[in-house]
Structure formats: structure tokens, C-alpha cells
């Protein structure tokens with residue numbers, strides 16, 4: 001694989017981690033075995049003691065299908081190594097547990113996925129790990145919020161549902177100065193549009209359930225970065241039993257082969273729809289990093305190669321009128337997920353941000369009439385026609 005590291009992203013997506021197998025298969029097959037056999041005791045010890053990279057037991061991640069997709073993901077994200085997990089939340093929780101102990105502190109910037117917020121706000125405090133939350137427009141408070149026990153600065157970019165763009169390079173520089181790790185959830189951007197490690201982040205997390213899987217048929221997560229920072233995470237994954245199933249790893253590798261063409265197509269369609277939505281008389285506001293007037297556009301232009309497939313917009317109407325508009329859509333399925341070939345729509349107050357108090361929502365600009373769409377790979381003319389009829 002090393003000889004391939006100077007290749008382009010699409011080439012990595014197709015070839016990294018794969019090699020001809022002994023029967024001539026041109027990519028890694030599915031090894032769904034839970035354990036692997038050895039010819040003699042010395043061979044077992046060679047693997048157990050780490051002298052030989054071999055297969056042993058699937059929950060440990062020592063499975064050829066899992067190791068293959070991990071090498072592909074590491075190459076795609078430009079990291080030294082990658083660990084896959086049974087979900088994005090599993091990847092996040094193992095990362096926090098491995099790098100924080102009782103008495104440690106985390107800073108979470110901007111809006112984050114509801115499960116992440118819950119983990120930081122409810123679960124980790126029970127283990128003595130506290131989190132300070134600062135809004136995305138309060139970056140100037142970052143230095144003052146960092147304490148001597150701050151281990152991790154965590155954020156997503158772009159964020160959900162406002163598509164707020166946070167400056168990875170700037171935040172990572174501050175965190176580094178104080179000896180904290182920068183961990184970025186890059187799920188919305190994908191490795192096609194953004195490379196947090198190259199911008200100074202220490203670890204990158206993806207929910208592979210979204211764009212990396214891309215077809216709404218798998219649940220998984222990954223953390224990518226230097227081996228030194230991944231090693232402590234490995235034992236947490238192993239002992240919490242958070243391993244991705246080999247069948248899922250195989251499906252994920254299949255999906256990653258088309259990642260670049262899929263994400264580039266999402267980018268193109270979303271840009272077209274965002275520009276048309278801005279012009280629509282019933283729309284008050286469109287949040288999309290690719291719009292020149294969008295507040296995060298300049299940072300996005302600097303740190304992103306494409307602006308992604310996620311758009312949110314605010315319609316001129318109340319909560320019920322917004323729900324009615326969502327209900328009139330025919331091609332967009334009402335669902336809280338994102339990143340697949342099928343277009344999805346959600347009204348954040350009914351799903352992803354249902355549990356926030358009205359004050360919390362107001363602070364974040366999440367209004368009743370906000371709609372979030374995940375632009376799929378259908379013909380963009382059909383998607384626009386559907387949005388137009390629903391808005392009229």
C-alpha cells in the first residue's frame with residue numbers, strides 16, 4: 001500500500017487496502033469468520049505479540065476484511081491508520097474514553113449531533129469527565145475556556161442544521177498551544193470535500209452511516225489519525241465490544257470505491273438547489289457553505305474543496321405550514337439521516353433538535369420553519385420540481 005500513497009483520492013478509494021488475493025480476486029473478499037486458525041503455536045504468538053500482522057479474532061479487529069477497509073479509510077483521509085466501529089457514536093465514545101480520564105475536561109464548539117451532545121452532557125459527567133460547550137460564533141472564548149485539564153477540543157464542520165463552518169486550522173492552533181487534542185467530526189464534509197488532518201486536527205471521526213456508506217444500508221463509524229493516538233482507542237473498542245461487523249466492513253469498502261463520484265455529484269446538485277432556493281419568494285434564508293453570501297463561505301472556500309450535499313432553509317411560514325410543505329414533497333423521504341443516494345428531508349424541530357428547549361433552539365437559530373435536506377443523486381431537475389410544487 002505504501003507505494004500507492006502519492007496517488008489521487010479516487011485511486012485510493014478504489015485500490016487502497018485491496019490486493020489480489022490468492023485466488024485472483026481483485027479486491028478483499030468478505031471474511032465473516034469470527035476467529036482464524038494457525039498452523040502452529042509460534043504463528044499464534046507472532047500475531048498475539050504483534051510481530052506479524054495477522055488475523056486472530058474479529059472483535060479485536062484482526063480480520064482481513066476489517067483491516068482492508070481500515071487501510072482504505074486511512075489512505076482516503078490522509079491518516080496513518082484508522083479504526084472502524086459499529087457506529088459513529090461508538091467511534092466517538094471510544095475516542096473520548098481513551099483520551100480522557102476522570103477529572104479531565106473537553107471543550108465542544110458549535111452545534112453537534114444530538115447523540116454526541118447527550119454523551120458529553122449526560123454520560124461522560126457520570127465518569128468524572130466534564131464538557132464546556134461554546135457556540136460556533138464564540139470562538140474568541142476558546143482560549144479562556146481551556147483549562148489545565150482540557151484534553152480534547154471537539155467540533156463538527158459544517159454543523160447540523162445551520163451548516164456553520166468552523167475554522168479547523170485556527171481552532172487546532174489554539175488547542176495545540178494548550179496541549180489539547182483537536183478532534184473533528186467531518187461526517188457532513190466527507191474526505192472528498194475536507195481534510196482536517198492536513199489542517200492541523202489530531203483525529204478525524206466519521207459516521208460511515210452517512211456519505212461513506214452512502215446508500216442508507218449500513219451503520220458504522222471510523223476514527224482516523226496517527227498510530228500514537230489510535231493505539232489507546234484500540235483497547236476501548238476491543239473491551240467495549242464496539243467492532244464493526246465484517247459484512248458491514250465489506251459493504252463499506254464497496255461503497256467507498258464510488259465515494260468521489262458520489263460526493264462530487266452531491267456537491268453539484270446541492271449548489272444548484274441552494275442557488276434556486278435563495279431566489280424563491282417563499283424562502284427567507286438558505287444555509288449552504290457554497291453560497292457567496294453565506295456567513296461561513298470564506299472559511300469554507302479556504303478549507304473545503306466542495307461544499308457538500310446538505311442544505312437547510314427557513315421558509316416564510318409557521319411550524320404547521322412548514323410541516324405541510326415537507327409533507328407535500330414526493331421524492332424527498334422524511335427521515336432524520338443523510339448522505340445517501342436518496343434525497344431526504346427533515347424539519348429539525350421534529351427530529352434532530354426535538355429535545356432542545358425553545359431557548360436552546362433560539363440560541364442556535366433553529367426556528368420552527370427550518371427545513372433540512374440531504375440532496376441525493378436523483379436528477380436535479382426532478383428534485384427542483386418537487387421542491388417547487390411543495391413550496392407553492
Ligand SMILES: *Cc1c(COP(=O)(O)O)cnc(C)c1O
Pocket residue numbers: 087088089090113115116156160185187188207208209210219220221
Ligand atoms: C449520524 C451522525 C453521528 C452518529 O453516527 P451513527 O452512525 O448514527 O452513530 C455523529 N455525527 C454526525 C455529524 C452525524 O451526522
